[in-house]
Amino acid sequence: MWLLFGGGLLAFILYVSAVNVNFMNLFGRMPNLRTLENPKSELASEIYSADGVLLGKYFRENRTPVDYKDLPQNVIDALIATEDVRFEQHSGIDFKGLFAIPYYLLSGRSRGSSTLTQQVAKVLFRTREDLNDGTLNSDGKLGLLITKTKEWLLAIKLERNYTKREILRMYLNTVDYGSNAFGINTAAKTFFNKSPKQLTTPEAATLVGIVNAPSRFSPAAHPVRSKRRRNWVLQQMVRANYLSADEMRRDTTQAIVLHYSVENSAQGLAPYFRTEVAKYLQTWARETDHDLYADGLKIYTTLDSRMQVYAEKAVAEHLALQQKWFSAQWKGQLPWRDENGKVIPNFLATSMRRTQRYKSLMERYDGNRDSVNYYLRHKYRMTVFSWQGEREMLMSPMDSLDYYKRYLRAGFLAVNPLNGYIKAWVGGPNYKFFKFDHVRQGKRQPGSTFKPIVYTAAIDQGYSPCFPRPDVATTFPGEAGRPPYTPHNFEGGYSGRTFTLRQALARSMNSITAWLVYKLGPETVVAYAKRLGITSPIDPVPAVGFGASDCSIYELCGAYGTFVNKGVHTTPIMVTRIEDKNGNELRQFVAQTKEALSEETAYVMTNMLQASTTEPGGTSTILHTGFKFPFQIGAKTGTTSNYSDAWFMGITPDLVCGMWVGGEDRSIHFRTGAYGQGARLALPLYGIFMKKVIADKNISINTQPFPAPAAPLTIELDCSKYYGSMQRDTIPYDQKLTQPSTNDLDDKDI
Template sequence: MTAPKKSTSIYKKIGISLWIVFLSFIILFPLYIYSVSINFLNLYGDLPSYSALENPENDLSSELYSADGVLLGKYFRENRSQITYEDLSPNLINALIATEDYRFEKHSGIDLRSLFRVFFRSLLLGQDAGGGSTLTQQIAKNLFKTRESDGLLSDVPVIKMVIIKTKEWIVAVQLEKSYTKKELLAMYLNTADFGSNAYGVKVAAKTYFNKGVDSLNIQEAAMLSGMLQAPSRYNPSRNPETALFRRNTVLGQLKKYGFLTTAEFDSIKALPIELEYKVENHNQGLATYFRSVIKWFLLDWSKQHGYDLYESGLRIYTTIDSRMQRYAEEAVNEHMGALQKLFDEHWAGQNPWIDDNGKEIKNFIEDQAKKTDRYKSLVAHYGEDSDSVDIIMNKAIPMKVFSWEGEKDTLMSPLDSLRYYKKFLHAGFMAMDPHTGHIKAWVGGINHKYFKYDHVKQGRRQPGSTFKPIVYAAAIDNGYTPCYEVIDAPVTFPRPGQNPPSWTPSNFSGVFTGEKMTIRQAMAKSVNSITAYIMKKIGPETVVDYAKRMGIESPLDPVPALCLGTSDVSIYELIGAYSTFVNKGFWTEPFYITRIEDKNGNVLQEFFPKTGEALSEETAYLMTYMLRGATEEWGGTALGLSRELRSDNQIGAKTGTTQNASDGWFVGITEQLSAGIWVGGDERTIHFKDRSLGQGARMALPAYEKFMRKVYADKDLGYVKQPFKEPLKPLSTQLDCSKYAGNTLEADSLNTMEAFDENEIF
């Protein structure tokens, strides 16, 4: 009879023990939760503050927009953009719910049913039952980095995981109190990693399918939802078979929960994954050089104003017009591809780096290689006299190289690669509104991925004859008129104490005609002797002063040769200076940012260009008349522009060519637009052997024409052929050089003859 009593006593003790455990849990668990929430004694690490939960922060790409509202590009470490719930495709919402958290609408951050399932099946039965985390818990993990902790218990293996899960529970419950279910879904998809540097579903949809989030179909939504479990493993570009299996698993979940019928499931499951895979980077999209150059201004601005350009989600609005930018890039590419072919044929397997005597420069590539970062790093590692440096520099390795037919896979040594790339011609093109200063298009080179150097603002080269209008502007502002007559004869400048003791510039043809002509005709034909005559009359210092007034900030040597463009300037400065002629004598700084907003659309700063009066209004208009001479006078250097472009239109223009034809320039102005281009080799020793091929009218003018044709053809842009606007005040100078009419092309006789810069030496 004692056994039953003993058995009862044992059960009673077990029952009491279970009650003690249960009551202890009921009492201690809330205390534990509370201690984690306040980070008691710094045992667990901090939780996000209430304000952080109300205003969660995650790294957002800063976005650069064109004037017509097109996204030009982004600045990012992690490429991430925000969307709202309304932006989401229903297919994506359904796929996410079916795969990640079917009870999302029914729980308050913690799904107890899922937790019990995980406990019993995973811990007691050893089966894989998932992690039991809700979408809200995953937001806590993604957004608030709950798995990063500096508490005293954070390094204890098992306890660490318990603390992490506890933090996720606490944050998830707080998030559920602060946001609606729709907001939480959008928040989750904004914080998720989809691989390929695509953070957030907006970037992921663009990266994998080149479409907006609202346009995702069922199979695309299923693929993206499936990637969330393991972005690298299920990346459809790298692991297409694994990604397809995962996508179909998600489709199975959609069928399981009634989002798809069996027939729909069977049909969609059989479809392949169709990608338009393109990882967004800083070498792609429109205006790559522009984005790269202004980045430094934006970094400095962000630092001064307490922002991080790569993380703060700034919205930068620019003056660039995406349509004109595209036309400029197309025009430059079309022209430069053809010009490069001509250049290669011209040299026919020879090296294009030559000295003043036309001889190939010995050891040119070896000397250039010593300036590269690769060579310098090898020397730093192995020593300057080490054979290892030469071995590595001459060892062929697999690489991709740029070509005008597309990227090519090849084997090249670093020296061969340098030799290959030095043979390319480069370009810089810019177009701006001469009245507002707004830059409309900026093409800094032929390919930003392979050639980073910007030839619009960073690059400076001798402008040749494109500098002459500044000389003539100074003269006209000081009393000369476009009809002022000068004889084409030698002009000599003394050079006391120098060897030789004097300088007499020659014309391109090498002869002086003795012909009397107006300075309008002289500039139209680019006659050096007459420009030199004007320079001698007004003096180099006067010319430098006017150049500075018109925005030329590059150093200018106040010497006689300046009249022929011997001091380096940028196309950015030159287009700004020419715009002064159209803008009634007011120089306006070329201008590219209108405003910067924060991620919520609040305007942080608006920008306005610098401006100042450089010329009188009459002088400015007379200079448009002077520049029109290149398209209207017999022998004008811009007669190569087609009749279609010139007829019923007023275009002022100037070509420029340096002495050895290493630089070709062209600048054109109309009432609505100033634009210009520089073309040349990477080094000044790289150029055509024949100067007639290296003239600005051949090397640069065609790209301008292609651009303007495209601009005029797009009626939505609003650019039309028209005359330059005359000053309101009557001109004191009569533009009547009728006695020279025989040298002037009448409007109805415009032809398509090609006329090139045959009178230029600089």
């Protein structure tokens, strides 16, 4: 017997030693000492606004750790009583509980043998996934024995390296509670919208009860079963003397009241912005060997959470009304039209073929169009977006495509031009339903918002804002296979009267812009666009001055910011710094700058842009006459052919705002400029936003006059003395239109 005992003990020691060193790779890897001292679990990275508001998280496992001091005693008591009642007495392995397993099995009672420390080892080191790569590892009993042995060894080592408090903290910060909630901090927020410290004893017992089987005991999915489990945890707390019998009876009668909300990327402020930040940081993460979704980084951005709230509200308010007008105008008709106003045949079928759903179905059914068409027209119950709130509807994918194609889209960006800090970013109507970002991802023809670049080139080439030019036609001769080109004014004709360049820009007159392009050359205009930060391809064609080439709101805000920032182009930036999970700074970010214009030219352009809001006939005078803004604002409206794109750019001394409104496709638009021009479809969005910002006394923006250069100006700005010989028309060229029809609109909308 002694020989058998000694031999068995020796065999056990040899077996444990072999597992520990992974003898001949039979048992799979074991963590080294460095890994053991720095166990790593996936931590959600957090992204913050400039004013310290948590905007959201990046994660695969939504886990945000808490310190031991922030763990409430009721959670700790419930955990120990339920999972490891002798936690304070053992050193990683509970031999008393281990040898009691046969008794529990014979008596029919359930009991697990893993201590809290072993469970920590299992989760932290993924013993059943990452360390399960030995020759003898399998899904059978031998593989389970090897895995258990590793967990015993790791538990002992953890107990040697960490205090009991540290092990408890690791457990509560790593365990899975279901509903994509990892760790007690996220679980408390997900199920009860509380911090761990705020949890009541019944709530603590509920969360502790989940960890044994998250899908089985979830209070959101199985409330009755979860309540029984919670009451059992409370009974265990009584047995362990953590709770009195009276307290247990009181707590077991309480209902589980949830404030259930699973965090996802579509929730919270600035989802389009956060998505763009993630794209931007992926390159940095790869270069520096970081994982944006697992390293618990702290990302500090330039965004102002208050401005962001106002921007999102302004987009929602403005688009809801514009959508009502749009739907009324196309009621009972198909809005996708060609240049002649005729319905585009097979528009939806063609659009569907460009979707990922169509490509996936074609791949699944080996190109069988009959099968694909069947599923494209099969109706499902789905949740859809509306400006009155989400709705449940029975729709096929083709119905859904038809439904969403009729919705107007928008993009809005606000930037501080002095440092490039992005203050607000709204990429669309609703991120949950419209993922495409119209601030940077989307590029459309900018229309007349491109004209200031032409005028910038003209000022640099010696033209004065007071330079007179008659409103007559300019014809570009045909070349390179192109026919002769004669741009027309917005209303179609020419007045023959003389206007200064300042007046021409204020009224957005195409005839005088065309003449400037003719004199300067399209190549010169393209060169200035590049100097001002337009990175999208621009064709050097006669129509370049009217925004014929696509660009983004992001690019235009950088260009207009150059005027405000004394000729220095500052690339808009999103992130200021990144810290690791311990608060150590990993990197600071600074905007890239370059000298693009002279300070004088930049100031002249800010002055000329103000004419749009102050000159009789200016396209943006409503900012002073309607919105009643008492401070200087530079502005420019933009409208493209067939009213497919409506733009507006607004500048003040420390804020540049750019916005676009239109359909998802260029063929979807309003019928006339009465609804579809920039001054009507885009400008009011700026007014709504600025009204909200100005009303918030906690937001400091500069409403003083634009600062003049220190050196005396060499360019004349006061053109009033030239106006005596010029006839003045107080109606803007792109506003000589009837008012929008009030049919099908409520009185409160008019």
